[in-house]
């Protein structure tokens with residue numbers, strides 16, 4: 001059973017925290033959580049820094065509005081993650097600077113934008129495919145939901161990261177780890193980097209099977 005009251009408070013708390021730390025700005029980014037009878041999302045055009053619990057958008061299992069303000073235009077993106085990942089309880093989409101910078105690179109690996117350079121990115125995020133650019137709110141195509149079955153986090157090309165998790169805290173931590181690792185990847189882009197080897201990655205994947 002989910003406690004809707006607590007989840008509303010958690011969205012407000014984490015939204016403010018992400019905004020205050022500059023992980024998304026203006027009215028960009030959105031958050032959702034799964035309820036027993038649908039989903040809560042941040043309203044479209046709202047600032048994550050100043051959300052009001054009672055104005056969060058509640059939608060049913062098919063995405064139809066139930067109460068609150070109009071939901072984020074990225075609702076199809078969030079619902080796609082929940083359909084593909086039955087254990088996902090939260091989705092966080094940000095325009096965080098370094099992950100978004102990676103999403104804009106012409107030569108990023110579309111199968112995995114984040115090489116395994118530190119253990120926590122392997123433990124908390126895993127491989128991060130890049131979805132082809134679509135305008136904000138537009139459907140991401142059939143490949144997206146197929147990819148989401150195996151990937152909890154993705155970058156949308158020229159737009160930003162989207163991360164799912166088994167709780168809101170888990171999704172936020174993964175989004176933060178993705179952002180910090182994107183920063184390290186860009187900082188070390190023209191340096192000789194030692195990546196974790198396959199054995200290290202397998203060991204971490206087995207030990208910290210988070211999703």
Ligand SMILES: O=C(CO)COP(=O)(O)O
Pocket residue numbers: 027028029030042043044045046071072073074093136137
């Ligand atoms: O980041 C955003 C679109 O990609 C913000 O959209 P919303 O204001 O509709 O949530």
Ligand SMILES: [Zn+2]
Pocket residue numbers: 028029093094095136159160
């Ligand atoms: Zn966006």
